Amino acid sequence: MIIRSKAPLRLGLAGGGSDVSPYSDIYGGLVLNATINLYTYCTIEEIEQDEIVINSYDSNCFEGYPLSSELKIDGKASLIKGVYNRIVKDYQITPQGFKITTYNDAPIGSGLGTSSSMVVCILKAFIEWQSLPLGDYETSRLAYEIERKDLMLSGGKQDQYAAAFGGFNYMEFHKEDLVIVNPLKIKRWIVDELEASIVLYFTGASRSSAKIINEQKENTSKGNSDAIEAMHQIKQSAVDMKFALLKGDTHALAEILGKGWANKKKMADAVTNPLIQKVFDVAVSAGALSGKVSGAGGGGFIMFMVEPTKKIELMNALGKLSGFVMPFQFTDGGAHGWRIYKSDRV
Template identity: 30%
Template sequence: MIITKTPFRMSFFGGGTDFQGFFNEHGGAVISTTFDKYCYVNVRHLPRFFDYSTELCYSKIERLKAIESIEHPAIREAMKFLDMHEIRLNYEADLPARSGLGTSSSFAVGMLNAFYGLKGKYADKKKLADEAIYLERILCKENGGIQDQIAASFGGLNRINFSADGYTVNPIIISTERKEQLNDNLMLFFTGFSRFSSDISKVQQSTMKEKTKQLLEMLSLVDDAEKILTSKSDLNEFGKILDYTWKLKRGITSKISNDSIDAIYTKARKAGAIGGKLLGAGGGGFLLFYVEPDKRTLVKEAMKDILYVPFKFEDGGTRIIYYTSESYESKVQ
C-alpha cells in the first residue's frame, strides 16, 4: 500500500505566462508557493475476490473491469500510461476541487507518485512534474498552463521560469523572519463558487494574441515582486502590486471575475486589505488578500459571510508518507 501527500499551491504573479503558446515566444515566469493543505492518494492492488478489477473512490465510486471504461480521465490515462492493473485508489483532500489552487494537478502528481511507489520505483520531482504535465495537457487534452504540476511536485516558495527550452525552478531565498511576515500578512477566503479551470483557460488561450501586452506587463511584475521579497523593501509593496496584477488579469477575459467576486474584493479593500487576487484561472474559488496585522480583524469581520481559511507555507512538495511492500504478480501479459 502507498499513501502520497501532495500540497496545493497559490500563485502570486505571472499566471497566464505559463501557457506554452505564450512562453515559447516571449518567455514566462511565475512566483508561487505551496501551503499546508494537501491531497492524499491511497493506492494498493485490489484482492482478486470481486467481479471487478479496479475500484476508484474520489467524488464518486467506480468499480469496473476494463480500464478503458474508467470515467475519470486522469486516472484512466495514468493507468494506461504506467500500465497499472488491478488497483484500489482512494482520493481525499483538505480543500475542494475546482477552487483555483491547482487541485487537479496536485492529484495528478500525487497519483503518479503513488503508482511509481506501487511498482517499487523511484520518480524524482522533475519526472513527476513532467509526466503530470504530459498527463493533463496531452493525454487528457485539458487546457491550461504548466505551473501547477511543477509547484505541487517541487513544493516551496519559488520563481519558476518558462521558455521554449523548458523550465527551471528557483527557490526564492529570503530570511525566515521575512517569509513568516509574508505568510502572516496573507489571508485566504473561499468564495463558495467553483468552476472548471480548463474551460476558462480555453477562453484565455483564444485571446492570448490580443492580450500579449497585458501578459508581458504581468511577466514584468514577477521581477518587481521578487525584488521586493529578496531586498529590504517595504513588504507592503508586495500587496500593492498584487492588487495591480489582479486588475491586469481581470482584463484578459470577462470570465475571470464576476459581479459577486468584484463586490467581495471591494469590501475587503475598504476594510483595509492592501491588495489581493482571485487564485487560479478565475470564475470563483479562493480569494487571497494581503493585509497588515492591525487590519486583519477588520477584514475578517467584513468577510464574515464567507469562509476564512488559515494556512502556513510548506516546502516539501509531493511525498510518500506510507509505504508497505506487497507481493503482486499481474495476470495481464
C-alpha cells in the first residue's frame, strides 16, 4: 500500500509575529493568512524489509535506518524523524518497514511556512496510514508541538494551522497555546482582484528565521517598549485587513500591508537588509504600492501590491534582478492524504 499527502504553503497577509510566544501568551495574537497553490508532498510506501528508508529531497537526506521505535534526531531529516517518533510514542504504533519520500514546491527558508507545512503533510500521511482520529485542530496542535517543543525549532503557531485548514483564515492566539481559527468566506471577485494585484517575488536568498524570531522573543521578554508597540500595531493590522479584505478594498489592503512592513522592521535588526531594500526600491520605482517580506523577514519571498494595469511593468522590472517572480493562486483546500493500492495503479 502507498500513502500520499500534500499540504499548502501560505502567504501571511497581516499580524505575523503576534502568534509567537511570549507575545501571544501575554497580549494575545491575531493573524490573517491565506494558502496558495504551492505545496509540500509526502509519500509513504510499505516495504517488506525491516528498515526505514528516508528520501528527503527538501533536506537532502537519503538514508536507511534499522527498524526502531525511535529515530535519533541528528540534524538529518529532523522533521520526518520528529513526526515518526511522536506518532509511535503517542499512539503505540508497532514499527514496520516503510519508505518515506518528501519534497516541496518552494525552497526552505522561503518565508511561506515550508517547514511547518511539511510537518503537517508528513503527519497527514501517517494519520491516513494508521487511521488515526485527528481532525484539523488536533493535527495543527500536534504539528506545532513536534516542531516547536520536540525539535526546539523557533517560530510561531500560524503556519501549522494554515496548512491544515487551508483557505483565508483569521486566527486568534491565546495563552496556553489556545488557537481559534476563523475561516473567512471571500467573494470570488475579491480573490480574483487580489490575485491580479499581487506580485510574489523570490529574492534568491533563503534565510533562517530563528535569529529574527529569537530577537523578537527577547525584545518582548525584556519589555522593549518600541518593539512591543510595533507588535501591537502589527496585530491591529490583522483586524484592519480583515475588514478591507471582506469589502474588497485593495487600496486599503495595500496601505495596511505597507504599514505592517514598516512596523515589522522595528521588531528585529535582521528583518531587512541591503538586498531586500534594493528590491523594494526597484519595485516602488516600477509602480508597487507597497510590499512586505513573507514570514519572519531577512530574505525569501516578498509580496508586492500593485495596480493590476501596472503589474507587467513591475514583473519586468523585478525580472532584471537576481531573483524571480513566482506565479500563484489562492487555494481553499487544506492538507489531506489518500491511499493507493497496487491494483489501483496504472
